Amino acid sequence: MSAAPARSGAGSGQAPRAMRLVLPIVVLAAGLGLWEFVVRFYDIQPYVLPAPSLIFRTLIEDWGILSASLATTLITTLEGFVAAAIGGIALALLFNQSKLLEYSLFPYAVVLQVTPVIAIAPLLLIYLPQEAAVVVCAWIVAFFPVLSNTTLGLNSVDRNLAGLFQLYQASPLQTLCYLKLPSALPYILGGLRIAGGLSLIGAVVAEIAAGSAGAGSGLAYRIAESGYRLNIPRMFAALLLLSVAGIVIYGLLALVSHLVLRRWHESALGKES
Numbered sequence: 001m002s003a004a005p006a007r008s009g010a011g012s013g014q015a016p017r018a019m020r021l022v023l024p025i026v027v028l029a030a031g032l033g034l035w036e037f038v039v040r041f042y043d044i045q046p047y048v049l050p051a052p053s054l055i056f057r058t059l060i061e062d063w064g065i066l067s068a069s070l071a072t073t074l075i076t077t078l079e080g081f082v083a084a085a086i087g088g089i090a091l092a093l094l095f096n097q098s099k100l101l102e103y104s105l106f107p108y109a110v111v112l113q114v115t116p117v118i119a120i121a122p123l124l125l126i127y128l129p130q131e132a133a134v135v136v137c138a139w140i141v142a143f144f145p146v147l148s149n150t151t152l153g154l155n156s157v158d159r160n161l162a163g164l165f166q167l168y169q170a171s172p173l174q175t176l177c178y179l180k181l182p183s184a185l186p187y188i189l190g191g192l193r194i195a196g197g198l199s200l201i202g203a204v205v206a207e208i209a210a211g212s213a214g215a216g217s218g219l220a221y222r223i224a225e226s227g228y229r230l231n232i233p234r235m236f237a238a239l240l241l242l243s244v245a246g247i248v249i250y251g252l253l254a255l256v257s258h259l260v261l262r263r264w265h266e267s268a269l270g271k272e273s
Helices: 003-041 052-061 063-097 099-114 117-127 130-154 159-167 172-210 219-228 232-261 266-272
Strands: none
Touching (some): 003 052, 052 232, 063 099, 063 130, 063 219, 063 232, 099 130, 130 172, 219 232
């Protein structure tokens, strides 16, 4: 009598998980189908609104140009993300060791965050080489989430555990390595997930501000170029690649976070059940 409810519970747990996977695909397919129908039924010209089938065909036909631009944008995004991750975590560690340093510099990090990067990009393009300026823009956008989340995590250590480490006369380095960093790890990984997408946004904004970059043009320049030439299908294809790139970046960082936390942190343990 007790085995039947257990099987029923397991089945009911699998059904919502399957629905979470299937429903977004169904909605996407329905939306694309409706889009295709509207374009064909009203005979909308491609320079106004291309059909999804034309966008995918353009993506295949122009893959050589678009893939090279995608590689350029992804390289810039990766460089900005790595710089933001290293700089944000390192500065947060310094803030945790010196409150005087935190009170002195953290307000300027806030100023850097709230200043629109589109306003900073033209100045950077004046004083820096174009490739360096684009990377710096990506770094500026992605830096603050890593810094603020890491600082919050390091300052959110359980007071009882901190008191225990003081009772056993642990050194500051031991407290940092064995207490503060493990406690702050979920915050750090959360900041990195946010920074991954923001670094892509920063790279795109900087590429738009930079304009033509010759053979090394990124996807943002291809979008602007397609708009000037009324090649709207290529513009949509480039936008599609940017969206897919952002989803993949977030998915990879979320996977890394899950793999790191799945054996001990509540946020990941809940997903295992």
